[in-house]
Amino acid sequence: MDTCITLETILATDREINLIKTFECGQCFRWQADEMGIYTGVASGKVLNIRQEKGLILCDAIESDLPFWRNYFDLDTPYDEAAVLFSQPEHLKICAEYGAGIRILRQEPWEALCSFIISQCNNIPRIKSIIRSLSALYGKPLRQGLFSFPEAEVIANLSEDDLSPLRCGYRAKYILDAARTVSEGRLPLEELCDMPADEARKKIKTIKGVGDKVADCFMLYGLHRMDSFPVDVWMKRALKKHFPPDFDPKTLGNWAGLAQQYIFFYERSSKGEK
DNA sequence: TGCCAGGCGACGC
């Protein structure tokens, strides 16, 4: 494939974002590093090659796409304002220091919803593989042999048989129900951003195969509702092991989602150490 | 070779 990719555009500095942590912290499934440390991924039908080098984040975006990518990487949100809030409990402080540099990506709502439906009771390599297959089968071809994430409208017109090459098991019918819900406009995205979290979660959970956890992931990663605090098996373990019983993420307000990401990343990175 | 994976829905109580 491409033997030489030149990355000349400065997107940010490495004080604004740590690229590796951001891609590897478990929030996204479509970014892949090569042996040179160049990450390649797709968002909103655009391919980007990007790397961290000598204090800078260099990429091959065209000038007119820079605002899009700065928004995607959420570079204009002042994450350092959360530091005071994260100074306790002690374990949250540890996780926040460990995860410093992570940005919560502004992923496309439909892609995030579908991805986290696929994620249920699944491991990350396999989640990535299923999403890759789904895109290759029903997305649009882009450069470097990559594909866009298929539109909800495209998936909505498929059958379970059409999804059988994905080998995604019982999740296939959930994907179809989600696609039909979205494509028929039964999930008003703007309203979901503004309404109280409990109300939004209830609406999202009308999709088959979407419970509290997937709904919270959709709100955090797809709608950028930073008040969401998804709790999965890793988070349950972390909360039980390291946090006082009365710890309530709601007290973190609009930084709860970032705290969750720090805790999740630390828990997965340090597994087996204690 | 089993155990487990960023869960969920149905069912029984």
Added chain:
DNA sequence: GCGTCGCATGGC
């Protein structure tokens, strides 16, 4: 409301 079980599949 809460505990349990089956669900498809493959990574490790």
